[in-house]
Amino acid sequence: MTHTVLVTGVSRHIGARVASVLAADPDITRVIGVDTVPPPSLTREGGISLGGTEFVRVDLRSPDIAQVIAAADIDTVVHMSLVSAPSRSGGRAAMKEHNIIGTMQLLGACQRSATVRRVVVRSTTAVYGSSPRDPAVFTEDLEPHVGGPVHGYAKDAAEVEGYVRGFARRRPDVTVSLLRFTNFMGPGVDSPLTRYFTQPVLPTVFGFDPRLQFIHEDDAVEVLRRMATEDHPGTFNVAGAGVLLLSQCARRAGRPSMPLFSPAFRALGNAVRRLGLVEYSPEQVRLMSYGRVVDTSRLEAALGWRPKFSTGAAFDEFLRSRGLRPFGGSR
Amino acid sequence: MGVPGEREDGRVIPITAAPSYAEPEPLAKALAFLRRRITGDYEVDEFGYDPELTDKVVLELIRPIYHRWFRVEPLEVKNVPEEGGALIVANHSGTLPLDALMLQVAMHDEAGRALRLLGADLVYQLPVLSHVARKTGHTLACREDADRLLRKGEIVGVFPEGFKGVGKPFSERYKLQRFGRGGFVASAIRAGVPIVPTAIVGAEEIYPKIGDLKFLARTLGLPYLPITPFFPLLGPLGLVPLPSKWLIEFGEPIRTDEYDDAAADDPMLVFNLTDHVREAIQQLLNELRLRRGHAFPPFL
Numbered sequence: 001m002t003h004t005v006l007v008t009g010v011s012r013h014i015g016a017r018v019a020s021v022l023a024a025d026p027d028i029t030r031v032i033g034v035d036t037v038p039p040p041s042l043t044r045e046g047g048i049s050l051g052g053t054e055f056v057r058v059d060l061r062s063p064d065i066a067q068v069i070a071a072a073d074i075d076t077v078v079h080m081s082l083v084s085a086p087s088r089s090g091g092r093a094a095m096k097e098h099n100i101i102g103t104m105q106l107l108g109a110c111q112r113s114a115t116v117r118r119v120v121v122r123s124t125t126a127v128y129g130s131s132p133r134d135p136a137v138f139t140e141d142l143e144p145h146v147g148g149p150v151h152g153y154a155k156d157a158a159e160v161e162g163y164v165r166g167f168a169r170r171r172p173d174v175t176v177s178l179l180r181f182t183n184f185m186g187p188g189v190d191s192p193l194t195r196y197f198t199q200p201v202l203p204t205v206f207g208f209d210p211r212l213q214f215i216h217e218d219d220a221v222e223v224l225r226r227m228a229t230e231d232h233p234g235t236f237n238v239a240g241a242g243v244l245l246l247s248q249c250a251r252r253a254g255r256p257s258m259p260l261f262s263p264a265f266r267a268l269g270n271a272v273r274r275l276g277l278v279e280y281s282p283e284q285v286r287l288m289s290y291g292r293v294v295d296t297s298r299l300e301a302a303l304g305w306r307p308k309f310s311t312g313a314a315f316d317e318f319l320r321s322r323g324l325r326p327f328g329g330s331r
Numbered sequence: 332m333g334v335p336g337e338r339e340d341g342r343v344i345p346i347t348a349a350p351s352y353a354e355p356e357p358l359a360k361a362l363a364f365l366r367r368r369i370t371g372d373y374e375v376d377e378f379g380y381d382p383e384l385t386d387k388v389v390l391e392l393i394r395p396i397y398h399r400w401f402r403v404e405p406l407e408v409k410n411v412p413e414e415g416g417a418l419i420v421a422n423h424s425g426t427l428p429l430d431a432l433m434l435q436v437a438m439h440d441e442a443g444r445a446l447r448l449l450g451a452d453l454v455y456q457l458p459v460l461s462h463v464a465r466k467t468g469h470t471l472a473c474r475e476d477a478d479r480l481l482r483k484g485e486i487v488g489v490f491p492e493g494f495k496g497v498g499k500p501f502s503e504r505y506k507l508q509r510f511g512r513g514g515f516v517a518s519a520i521r522a523g524v525p526i527v528p529t530a531i532v533g534a535e536e537i538y539p540k541i542g543d544l545k546f547l548a549r550t551l552g553l554p555y556l557p558i559t560p561f562f563p564l565l566g567p568l569g570l571v572p573l574p575s576k577w578l579i580e581f582g583e584p585i586r587t588d589e590y591d592d593a594a595a596d597d598p599m600l601v602f603n604l605t606d607h608v609r610e611a612i613q614q615l616l617n618e619l620r621l622r623r624g625h626a627f628p629p630f631l
Contacts (some may be wrong), residue, residue, distance in 0.1 A: 132455035136378045136465075144476065207458020209466070211379045243377050251371030262458075273563035278508075290455075293377050312374075326370035 003028040005228060006074045008060060008106065009081030010050060010121075011035035013188050014217060018078060018224045020051035025229065028132045032072055034058040035081065036067065036098070048188070060102030066109035073115045078228050079106055079121040082160065084153045085192055085281075092152065099156040100163075110174070118175045120227045121164050121296045125182045126154035126283060130210070130290040139295045140180070140235045151282045161235075161299060168233075177227045182239040182294060185314040186217035187321030192284065198322055202250050203268055206259040209247050210291025214237040216309035216317060223299070223307075232302045237294035240311040246288065249315060260287065336513075378476070379465035382445065391438055396429075397436045401533060403577040406619075408511050410581040412441040413568030416481040416524035417584065418515060419446065419488040422507055422616060423496035425534035426557045429572060430464050430497075434488060434531065435467070437579050448481050448488040449473075449515075453554070474514060481522035489515045489606075498555040500543075502536035505620055507613050513605035517595040520604075525584035528608050530615035535628040538562070575626045582615050 005022050009015035010033030033039070033053040058064045060081055065184040069077075081102060086095040103121075110116045128138045135142065149155050161178060167178040183193050196202065198203050215238055223238050227247045250257045260268060266285055273281075300306045308319065319325065367373050377380045382599045397403050411417065421434060431448055434475060438446040449468030449472035455461045470476045472489065490496060491510040499508060519526050533597030585608060594600050 117431070120418070132461065133452050133471070135473050135479075136470045137475070137479060139475070204460075207460075207462065209375070209462040211375070211381075241376060244371075245375055245379065245381075246373070248371040248373070251369060290461075291379075326372075 003076060003229075004030040004032070004072055004074050004318065005076045005078060006072070007031060007033045007053070007078045007080065008053065008102075008328045009035055009079070010053065011037050011039040013048060013190065014081075014184060014220055014224075015080045016041065016048040017217070017221045018036060018080065018228075019053040019189075020049055021221055021225050022078075022228060023050070023052035026227070027229065029183060030054070030072065032056055032068065032074070033059070034068065059112070060105055061097060063105060063109075065105055066112065069109045069113050069116065074113065075115050076118045076120070076228050077106070077110055077116060077237060078120045078122075078224060079103065082122060082124070082153075083188055084124070086152075089120045095152075096156055099153075100159055103160045103163055111167060111171055116174060118177075118217075118228070119164075119167070120177045120179065120224065120232065121160070122224070123161055123178055123180045125180045125213075125239070125292060125294050126287075127158045127161060127180060128294070129154065129283070130286045130292045133292055134290075136211075137293050137295050138237070140237055140298055149283060153281070175231045175233045177232050179223065179227060179233040180216050180235065180237050180294070181220060182213040182237075182292075183320075184217055185214035185240075185311075185318045187317065189217055189318070194318065195251065197253050197318075198254065198257070198324070202246075202253075202255050202257045203265060204246060204250070204259050204270045205265050205285070205289045206261050208262075208289040209245045210288055210295050211243045212247055212249065212287075212291060212311070213243055213293055214311045214314040214318075215240050216314035217305060219314075221310055223303070226303055226305070230303075234298070234302070236299040237296050238299055238300065238307075239294050239296050239312050240307045240309050241296075242310045242312055243293050243316055244311050246291075252315065252326050253319055254292035254326045255324070283301065290324055305323055337371055371409070378447070378468070378480070378610075379462070379469045380445070380447070380468040381466045382468075383467065385445075385467045386439070389463070390439055393436055394434050394440075397433055400572070400574050401433060401537075401577040403433050403437060403533070403579060405437040405441045406578060406580040408437075408441045409583060410527055410584055411438065411444060411486070412482070412525065412527075412584070413443070416484045416522055417486050418519045418524055418526045419486060419529050419581075420526055420612065421488065421490055421529040421531055422505075422516060422612055423490035423492045424499065424504065424531070425497060425572075426540050427572075428490075428497050428560065429537060430531045430534040431490070432489075433534070433577060434529070434579060437445045438486065438488075442486075442581075444486045446488045447485050449477055449489075450534050451493060474518060476538040477518040478521055479555055481524050483520060487518075491515055491609075494554040498540070498543075498557070500518035501535070501539035501541055505532070505616050507609055507616070510605050510609050513601045516601050516604045516608065518531050520590050520595040520601070521592060523588040523590075525586050525588075526608055527584050528611040528615060530582070530612055530619050531577070532579075532616065532619045533575045533626070536575035537572035539573075543609070573627070576623055576628050578619050578623050582611055604612065 006017040019033045031053045086092045435446045448469040492508040495508040540557040544556040548556035
């Protein structure tokens with residue numbers, strides 16, 4: 001069977017890796033990667049090679065994407081083009097437009113298409129929010145307790161999920177997989193959270209020690225590859241086994257933590273955000289207070305596979321790649 | 332030494348029999364413990380339970396209070412299953428929930444099981460308290476967490492009276508308050524685990540609540556702000572609990588495995604079973620109180 005796969009968001013690390021893995025798959029004839037900016041590997045800045053992927057520069061917010069889908073007889077769409085933090089130039093409005101309008105355009109094009117058979121969308125466990133009133137472990141069918149996330153990325157992701165569910169209702173013949181990833185961790189990952197852990201001192205919220213979960217980038221790529229090549233309709237949490245407490249992460253990284261009362265934590269967060277150093281959104285503050293853990297048994301049952309790296313192993317890999325080690329020795 | 336050898340020669344002496352092998356030095360053990368803590372090389376479960384910290388630090392701090400101050404006597408510990416899930420349902424009293432801590436020590440040290448209590452959401456909003464509660468194995472009282480813990484075969488503890496029980500006036504001591512909506516019974520039915528009715532006698536006398544600063548409590552967002560004979564009169568000294576004699580009895584387990592799953596959604600059945608558990612605890616309480624006699628032996 002011939003496959004033509006469209007991957008969005010290939011200019012970023014995980015997107016590029018997924019595209020190159022799919023391009024290497026013998027069952028897939030063609031991989032088309034799209035993004036608003038060219039991938040670093042094409043601009044000679046280094047970065048992950050896209051392999052045999054054909055890159056097309058498309059602004060997802062424009063209807064051009066429909067032409068790409070129609071012209072290439074795409075049968076599988078892997079949508080990973082969700083931006084998690086506002087860029088320094090565009091700001092929050094541009095980020096929101098990219099996430100929401102981009103998804104609407106893409107899904108609109110898929111709905112029109114007669115060839116698309118499978119749609120895989122990357123979302124985030126941030127859609128569950130974090131609060132002291134929520135259960136300790138989220139399963140896929142739990143609704144957020146207090147009205148859902150109201151800020152930034154989490155809000156965008158929740159809206160995107162709404163459009164994806166709408167699409168799945170209107171096109172029941174298309175297999176739709178919605179993947180809620182926890183925070184990516186690994187040598188190549190550059191996210192607000194990885195930047196947080198490389199600071200010399202880690203500000204924490206006084207009196208709280210959140211539970212965190214990570215997914216290793218290799219496992220994330222493998223989950224996306226399987227979802228793009230097999231039929232697994234539904235919503236799935238994706239996370240490495242086990243949890244780490246923030247205090248445990250700080251100790252493993254050998255970084256002193258600086259507990260701040262939550263108003264001070266918020267004020268500091270706003271200050272450094274204005275300086276453009278580290279991203280502390282309100283949702284980040286909530287995560288740093290109450291933490292978030294998801295149940296991944298549905299994913300493991302569907303794929304008959306579990307992530308190779310546990311949360312702890314993924315974090316240790318990340319620490320090794322950055323040369324971070326605990327106080328007084330190596331692990 | 333009549334017949335030396337024959338069988339003796341063939342006996343394998345286990346290496347652990349050597350005196351030097353018995354137990355690592357306490358100092359070496361303490362250092363290994365410190366090293367693990369400093370490098371973050373320990374495990375917590377998905378609820379944030381840190382068994383090592385709980386056993387070696389938190390419970391170690393509570394044990395003197397358990398043994399010396401309240402002289403807690405656990406009774407009928409055999410009624411706690413040695414393995415598999417169970418739901419411990421106990422009475423709640425004492426103004427400050429010290430009964431939860433004593434019950435945890437009794438379960439941990441006498442029954443050899445970790446107790447996973449379901450607590451009010453107030454606990455998880457407060458700094459310090461929230462993470463200590465999670466690290467010592469407890470979680471929020473909600474259906475999802477209760478079901479998950481019971482399915483994993485953990486011992487889950489609930490105080491269905493909640494704030495009504497722990498904050499009741501001294502004049503109502505040992506009178507069980509209303510039990511919530513019976514959600515705990517439904518969870519036990521869904522998991523098919525036994526319910527162990529448990530009575531705690533002694534906690535009622537630690538801070539006899541004779542009044543309530545309701546207005547101040549409301550402004551501070553607390554469920555109550557007690558007046559005891561010594562608090563706020565003696566200031567912080569009034570926070571020292573009175574050394575009453577404690578007994579904790581684990582009652583005959585009530586089986587739920589003969590009900591099918593649909594039974595958890597049958598309100599009549601759930602209410603009846605809740606009442607049954609409540610009566611069992613009240614009866615245990617009455618017997619245990621008689622058996623103890625004076626609250627502050629040998630004087631009062």
